[in-house]
Amino acid sequence: MRESEADPILISALQHAMFCERQYALIHLEQIWEENRFTAEGRVLHERVHTEHKESRRLFRQEYDMSARSPKLGLVGKCDLVEIWLDPKTKQPVRVNPVEFKRGRKKANDVDRVQLCAQALCLEETFNLPIDAGEFYYLQERRRVGANIDDSLRARTIALIDKIRAINISRKTPIAIYDKKKCDRCSLIDFCMPKYAAKSVNRYMRYQTAKTLES
Amino acid sequence: MRKLLNTLYVSSQGAYLRKEGETVVVEVGGEKKLQLPIHTISSIVCFGNVMCSPFLMGFCAERSVAISFLSERGAFLASARGAVSGNVLLRREHYRKADDADSSLSIAINIVKAKLSNSLAVIHRAIRDHGAKINVNLLKDAANKIKRLIKTLSDAKDLDEVRGYEGEGSYEYFAVFDQLILEQKEDFVFNGRNRRPPLDNVNATLSFAYVILSHDLRSALESVGLDPQVGFLHRDRSGRHSLALDMMEEFRSVIADRLVLSLINRRQIAKKEFAKSASGAVTISDSGRKTILTEYQNRKQEEIFHPYIDEKVKIGQLFFIQANLLARHIRGDIDGYPPFFWR
Ligand code: SF4
Numbered sequence: 001m002r003e004s005e006a007d008p009i010l011i012s013a014l015q016h017a018m019f020c021e022r023q024y025a026l027i028h029l030e031q032i033w034e035e036n037r038f039t040a041e042g043r044v045l046h047e048r049v050h051t052e053h054k055e056s057r058r059l060f061r062q063e064y065d066m067s068a069r070s071p072k073l074g075l076v077g078k079c080d081l082v083e084i085w086l087d088p089k090t091k092q093p094v095r096v097n098p099v100e101f102k103r104g105r106k107k108a109n110d111v112d113r114v115q116l117c118a119q120a121l122c123l124e125e126t127f128n129l130p131i132d133a134g135e136f137y138y139l140q141e142r143r144r145v146g147a148n149i150d151d152s153l154r155a156r157t158i159a160l161i162d163k164i165r166a167i168n169i170s171r172k173t174p175i176a177i178y179d180k181k182k183c184d185r186c187s188l189i190d191f192c193m194p195k196y197a198a199k200s201v202n203r204y205m206r207y208q209t210a211k212t213l214e215s
Numbered sequence: 216m217r218k219l220l221n222t223l224y225v226s227s228q229g230a231y232l233r234k235e236g237e238t239v240v241v242e243v244g245g246e247k248k249l250q251l252p253i254h255t256i257s258s259i260v261c262f263g264n265v266m267c268s269p270f271l272m273g274f275c276a277e278r279s280v281a282i283s284f285l286s287e288r289g290a291f292l293a294s295a296r297g298a299v300s301g302n303v304l305l306r307r308e309h310y311r312k313a314d315d316a317d318s319s320l321s322i323a324i325n326i327v328k329a330k331l332s333n334s335l336a337v338i339h340r341a342i343r344d345h346g347a348k349i350n351v352n353l354l355k356d357a358a359n360k361i362k363r364l365i366k367t368l369s370d371a372k373d374l375d376e377v378r379g380y381e382g383e384g385s386y387e388y389f390a391v392f393d394q395l396i397l398e399q400k401e402d403f404v405f406n407g408r409n410r411r412p413p414l415d416n417v418n419a420t421l422s423f424a425y426v427i428l429s430h431d432l433r434s435a436l437e438s439v440g441l442d443p444q445v446g447f448l449h450r451d452r453s454g455r456h457s458l459a460l461d462m463m464e465e466f467r468s469v470i471a472d473r474l475v476l477s478l479i480n481r482r483q484i485a486k487k488e489f490a491k492s493a494s495g496a497v498t499i500s501d502s503g504r505k506t507i508l509t510e511y512q513n514r515k516q517e518e519i520f521h522p523y524i525d526e527k528v529k530i531g532q533l534f535f536i537q538a539n540l541l542a543r544h545i546r547g548d549i550d551g552y553p554p555f556f557w558r
Contacts, residue, residue, distance in 0.1 A: 030302045201551030204523055208556045212332040213362055
């Protein structure tokens with residue numbers, strides 16, 4: 001078995017690695033998980049997706065919450081929605097479109113696009129079709145926005161997957177680098193302790209011992 | 216900093232705990248006495264004949280709320296917890312470090328240094344605050360002996376040596392502990408540590424305070440994914456929480472001993488709360504235990520300066536912080552274990 005198959009990367013983990021590689025390692029290698037508002041909201045959204053109806057016409061199918069995987073990239077995950085168009089004659093898929101649900105009104109950011117691209121990479125392998133676009137569906141506004149899956153997005157997504165695989169193989173959590181903008185809104189800050197990662201304990205012990213002895 | 220959650224202590228005999236929606240309900244004699252949302256509790260400690268419904272146990276396991284069962288006196292009986300946290304990598308490193316003589320030695324030295332330094336601080340505080348009422352020379356003498364031990368500790372060659380210094384230091388500290396009792400001296404006479412069973416009122420209170428402290432440390436260690444049974448300073452013995460005992464060393468004097476001293480010195484606890492059995496063992500009454508638990512909970516809300524973190528934190532958060540710092544050291548983030556020094 002290849003390493004990529006033995007240790008598949010979750011598509012949903014890409015967002016963590018993109019935010020911070022240490023956060024990825026804390027969650028996925030060390031399995032530290034602080035429940036926060038976002039994960040709770042994520043669950044609610046998920047429950048709703050399941051109750052949506054499935055639309056199916058003769059030459060058009062919608063698959064909700066579809067499993068996606070790429071043995072080649074060692075990637076597994078879920079797509080909120082996959083739309084499939086069939087050829088009138090052969091009844092084989094001719095076009096496949098991943099749709100990612102977004103709960104807020106906020107425009108899709110890079111993290112969202114990388115996630116969508118990872119889904120597309122999986123679907124390309126599954127259906128053996130090129131996928132050059134996907135969509136974001138804004139649940140609150142009931143509005144759809146198209147997203148190109150271009151070469152630069154693909155390159156960035158694959159580079160991120162490679163980076164994650166390297167972390168998985170090394171089994172080492174990258175050292176923390178305190179970044180106020182990022183760390184102060186990270187739900188793992190209390191476990192991560194980014195401010196102290198580089199603080200010398202030997203020096204601390206020498207200082208504290210000296211202080212005690214002169215007390 | 217992380218929210219400080221409460222420990223729910225249940226000492227009413229015959230109490231029944233059950234789950235109701237997202238809450239924990241405490242019933243006594245079929246009557247609802249208390250109802251708390253689960254997300255406000257970090258752990259539950261049951262003393263004596265207290266029952267929990269299996270659904271509550273499952274619910275607590277799912278939310279990583281540890282439940283401990285202790286005897287009425289506070290002896291550990293059993294605990295219920297869910298699947299151990301998934302951090303296999305951390306636990307493997309933990310075991311490797313515990314098997315490695317050098318790593319264990321450096322962690323143990325740091326812990327004992329902080330322990331002795333903190334008991335020294337308790338002595339110094341007493342000299343500063345009550346110098347007129349106590350035998351200062353006796354205390355200073357003990358302080359100097361402890362300082363010498365701290366100095367030699369840095370050169371300890373093995374764990375036995377560290378344990379030796381730790382034992383000597385504790386002995387010196389407890390030899391003058393009686394001096395720190397300023398009120399009710401006739402009812403609270405202290406002639407050195409004894410336990411299992413404690414033979415006087417002071418020892419009974421100390422033992423009880425250590426029990427609740429060790430429970431908090433055990434939950435903190437579990438919450439960061441460490442195995443509380445595998446220690447560095449204390450040797451493994453099945454059923455014993457050696458790592459929780461290790462981590463307790465730096466807190467005993469500043470948290471438990473100071474708590475006991477202030478309960479006695481402020482007359483919050485009195486002779487009438489203690490009973491001596493025919494065998495000489497001293498037990499604490501229900502209301503006495505309640506007083507200790509309440510005061511302990513209050514202490515946890517107090518703020519204290521942490522010299523490594525370089526911030527003021529609540530006393531109750533210290534356990535999680537130290538457990539997490541140990542985990543970070545074991546995983547290789549920091550070059551040693553930084554214990555807590557009380558300043
Ligand atoms: S606190 Fe900062 S360094 Fe640590 S995981 Fe979060 S973002 Fe990364």
